[in-house]
Amino acid sequence: MATDDELIDRLRRALADGLRPEPRPADIARVRAIAAAHMAEMTSSGADAVHEAKTARAVTPLRSRRILQVVAVATSLGVGFAIGAQVQSTVIGDAASRAGVVEFNQSITAAGSGRVNVEGRLVGIGRIVNLSSSDLPILPKGEFYEVWFVGSGDTPESQNRISAGTFHPDTEGKTDVVLTAAVDPRLYPILVITAEPGDGDPRPSDTEILRGELDIID
Known part of the structure; x- marks a missing residue:
């Protein structure tokens, strides 16, 4: 069975290639769980996350970039999950405003x-x-x-x-x-x-x- 990282990377590559993968219900549940776990980690270490976002320059910080990858896969598959408002505005939003x-x-x-x-x-x-x-x-x-x-x-x-x-x-x-x-x-x-x-x-x-x-x- 694929690891969580392998599942996210496989789906992300398919989406980037313009494909519309149809994951199994079990895969969708895993994507939800992975996303929730990443957001919980960011919430529990909010100070470090905000610091990383504020020091971003040309690229998104590693942790924030991985969260964005998970968010991109979950969003594109339409499996949705709640993103904490504080994390979204200070980490993803702040990093995004500087990246790309x-x-x-x-x-x-x-x-x-x-x-x-x-x-x-x-x-x-x-x-x-x-x-x-x-x-x-x-x-x-x-x-x-x-x-x-x-x-x-x-x-x-x-x-x-x-x-x-x-x-x-x-x-x-x-x-x-x-x-x-x-x-x-x-x-x-x-x-x-x-x-x-x-x-x-x-x-x-x-x-x-x-x-x-x-x-x-x-």
Whole structure:
């Protein structure tokens, strides 16, 4: 049986190659457990983690980079897990703001659905996406937003898109999240945000809240 590191690396390589692996339920459970263990470690050693993030320069610190790898795999597979707000903002967010090469940084507006500011950075594990907004509608309990990178020829019958993860605005309708995705925005240049019903179906809903083309920085 593959070790935890071997499982994460195998799935990460498949996602980086543009594949959509279908792991066994047991593998999904392991990914959840691995992610939870990494986040618990970061929480228990918060001071060291913040120090590592604040001293980052051109690359993400080793521990933070490994967490980002696990987050990228879990997010891209849609198996999701809760990331502690303090760890997310001080470790992943702070490291991400210093790491990688900016590929897009823009605002996307949808009539009646608010405006989203989005920045994408290329790092070793894929892309780190910083997304913020102050006026997205608050969804009913149990529903959530999902961010998609969409490629050419995407249709409900033949989808060509990769999920970058899910999020909720806070109680005041404000959003400030860091997502990761094993995706090349040059191949998937449309950013879409959907409202999802929380029914366990990994396929996107028909409720698009926002859609816009990314302005890739060459």
